[in-house]
Amino acid sequence: MTLLSGGHVLLIGVPGIAKTLMVETISKVMGLSTARIQCTPDLMPADILGSEVLEEDDKGRRSFRFIKGPIFSQFLMADEINRASPRTQSALLQAMQEHHVSVSGQPHDLPKPFHVLATQNPIEQEGTYALPEAQLDRFLMQIDVDYPDEKAERQIILATTSSQREKVAAVMKTNDLLDVQSLVRDMPIGESVVDAILKLVRRARPGAEATESVNKYVSWPPGPRASQALMLATRAKALLEGRNAPSVEDVLALAEPVLKHRMALNYQARANGVTLRDIIHELTSDL
Structure with a gap:
């Protein structure tokens, strides 16, 4: 993907x-x-x-x-x-x-x-x-x-x-891969999927929209590249599975590999045994 x-x-x-x-x-x-x-x-x-x-x-x-x-x-x-x-x-x-x-x-x-x-x-x-x-x-x-x-x-x-x-x-040849990459970018994506991506990423940033756990434990939140990555990865996943458009389920499936390296926890989270997987699971459970 x-x-x-x-x-x-x-x-x-x-x-x-x-x-x-x-x-x-x-x-x-x-x-x-x-x-x-x-x-x-x-x-x-x-x-x-x-x-x-x-x-x-x-x-x-x-x-x-x-x-x-x-x-x-x-x-x-x-x-x-x-x-x-x-x-x-x-x-x-x-x-x-x-x-x-x-x-x-x-x-x-x-x-x-x-x-x-x-x-x-x-x-x-x-x-x-x-x-x-x-x-x-x-x-x-x-x-x-x-x-x-x-x-x-x-x-x-x-x-x-x-x-x-x-x-x-x-x-396959180089041009074949470039054609597939263009196809991924041209794939239509529904408003519900875009809303899910925005909700997920924005709630992972400490602030008014964040969950209690994010405000308490996250020291480095994901930036706009996380949203861009989810937009592309969900389309690629849909293409690999033979679907014409991505779904909210694709966002849920790809949330961890896309967000995990774009977030960092503070000392309090480590002291309490809270992991990034726990935080991301909480964020996706509400989508």
Whole structure:
């Protein structure tokens, strides 16, 4: 749904549950150019964006040539993004929102489509840097990748320990994905769904319209990007399920992955054992 919506996704999960393999498989199936960044504390912005090098031609004339970094791909995977320093994390901000980057004052357009899929390990905190709110807000969804159930894990161990490996082939082209993304944006959406999105997001902000729990526990509320994300994600969900328009039920189903990384709780909430899931569940129960 995130890709059909034209957005970026943050995958949260422990090591060893095939987050990287899933991203690589999706990129191959969609026929997109792919690049992978292994984020570490010593990773520099130039390692992502690229840099200018001084060259000399046959006549002795010197000029700068820009060498593109891995960000100039259609499908960029930032593995363990919270291990990169804040300075390096900020290199993605402009790209994720404006789909171009500036190097030495010169703008460079990114390919279309452009998607960032970042992974994060929720267990290890040593040597990590929390993502700033401005960057979290640029991810359309946060998806928590849990351990597989018994049936799925059985299939995994049988498929991955044999001598034969499944080959992945592209089933669509870049233009196909762009056409689907345009179709998602052109999909009609009812006033009742728009009202539900506005009510949900506005009640998640402390103030006169908020619930008692929001006023008491929420320190960072969702902004307008949350409403935009829900508008796109509900349309993409309806399209995937073969429906002509989204419903209020789609808003309820997508509220948590769209809002969870766009909200933060205060110390009182943590002391009382209140979670964001509890707050979002309360907000959706009244829609």
